[in-house]
Amino acid sequence: MRIIGRIPHPLMQISVFATDGRFPVQFELGGQAQIYRFRQSEQLRGLDDLRSLLDDDFLREVLVQFTAMQRMQARLLPGAEADAAADFPEII
Secondary structure, three states: OEEEEEEOOOOOEEEEEEEOOEEEEEEEEOOEEEEEEEEOOOOOOOHHHHHHHOOHHHHHHHHHHHHHHHHHHHHHOHHHHHHHHOOOOOOO
């Protein structure tokens, strides 16, 4: 697996990899990560195609998932809840 690029975002680090006919895309925020894997195809050949695919609605949903993940983690570590909440944006 090799990194083929990054997609700029004001809140998350988004890294794009290439491996065995797939493009894993890793989103990182506040010590947590999500990875989505996309198959290479005629419509999806590289970084530019992924930039187009990952629209604002998709990125908003990724942020919603990070918020849910933070809540789950905060239930396990109640004392860390205030610190962790500062890492996440308010999603409306």
